[in-house]
Each structure stands twice: as structure tokens, then as C-alpha cells.
Amino acid sequence: MTDLQIRPAAVGDIPAIVAMLADDPLGAQRESPDDLTPYHEAFARLEGDPNQHLTVAVRDGRVVGTLQLTVIPGLSRRGATRTVIEGVRVHADERGAGLGAELVRWAVEESRALGASLVQLTSDRTREDAHRFYERLGFTASHVGFKLAL
Template identity: 75%
Template sequence: MTRLVIRPATRDDVPAIVAMLADDPLGAAREDVTDVQAYDAAYDRVDGDPAQHLVVADRDGTVVGTLQLSVIPGLSRRGATRSVIEGVRVARGERGTGLGTELVTWAVEESRRLGCSLVQLTSDASRTDARRFYERLGFVASHVGFKLQLGD
């Protein structure tokens, strides 16, 4: 039986994480897996920020999933702390196994443990399967999101 562990990502995990980020039509257009320096610098920024939790799902020494959990204190909602789940990815061979559910459940429980009163996430409007997945986990599409691209 294989063993799955959700653990903090290390620098050695970055290539596997980037490969998962690039492994779909949207990611393929956004990511450049050859730009190692950019991803290493980004890892250093994330790793150096205690409010950021970049994790991987490791199955017997192989990275098979990832997500980033960001914890944000705020004044709204009577000083509530919220978390944001970002970059949820599951390796192609692991899709449909329940791993995505396990990762998001971990993020929700970790948010609760860290004192968050709200967990939020966004998903590209074209990802209809992802929307159904998050709704099945209890997330509600309650807001309209906006983005403003700054530079590259």
C-alpha cells in the first residue's frame, strides 16, 4: 500500500510543482518550465513568508499534488483572518483518485487550526470541472472576481 503525506514543499520539489502548474491548457500558456531562476526566486519569497504554506502531496517519495495556502489577517468581518487556497494541482496520473479532495480538506483544516474564519479560492471561469469539484466540497460561488494584469 502506498503512503501519502502532505508536507511543506522544499526547493527540490519546485520542478515537480511547476510541471503540474503547466500541465493543462491554461497553465501551459502561463508557465515557462525552463525559467528555473524565476521559480527558485519565487520559492524563496514564499518560503520566507510565514503566512504562506506551500505544500506537496508526496506518495512514496514522488510529488503528486500541490497547493498554496495564504493566511491574511484583516479588519473586515470584525478583524477576521482568512485564508486563500491557490494553485491546487494534481498530477495527471492521480486525477480522479480523491487526492484533490484530500489536499483541499487539509487546507481547510489547516486554516481552521490557524484561526481563520473564512477560506476562499478562485478558479478560472473556464474550469467548469473545478467549479463543480469545489462546490461538492462546500464552497459557494458568492462573489465575482476581477483581475488587473500588471506587467508580464
């Protein structure tokens, strides 16, 4: 992966990021790559928040992967800081070559550098391949998650 650059996302990366978010059955139902307005608005909020790290992986000048790392300071666990990894996506023609693992390893190391003592993530229960992937990287399925749409 020596030809890979992992860097903060820039506004010009939004179309590539949204395309990757939409490139699976779940994402295709939730994302709208034809109207980037809400994504630009969200990017502005993310860019202004020091606890948000929207990241891209770039190879040969092309965005080929992305994830978001969120830092959450807290009181529980003796005032521990935790991070949450979200939106891990790899371009279809890069899957299976270790890029996803490289991105997640970057996020774990960045979490350490940011003083976090715990890294967590969620994955839709239907993404069984993703569950096996995260377990191979050392994550354990330890909690049951709940959501409430607003």
C-alpha cells in the first residue's frame, strides 16, 4: 500500500465519497448522488468540528476509500475518550486488496494519537461480510445497538 495516501477529505472529494456511500444495496436506498447539496452542507459542519475526521484514501490521484472518525470525550470509563468509526467504504475495483484494513488500521492509530482508549463502530446487521472483516481486525461484537429515526 505504499502508493496510497490517507488524508483529510476536501470539498472536491464529495462526489467520490457519495458515490462510494451509494454503491451497495443499503446505500443505494439512503444516498442521493444526483443532488450533492445536503452533502456539501454536512461537509461544512464536519469541517468546522475538531472532533470529526472525514478521511479519504487516494491512489494515483483518485479517491478509492473513505471513513469518518468521530472523537467522543466522556465521563464513563473514568473520563475516557472514545472514537467511532463510521462510513467505511472502498471503491468497488479496490475491494479485496487490503485497502479497507489499511483504512481501519489508520483510524485505530489515529485514535491512539488522539488519546482515545476505546474504538467502536457499528455495522448493519445484514452486512455479515463486514462483521467478519471487523472481527479479523480485532473488533468484538459486544453490544446491541438501537436507532430511532427522527
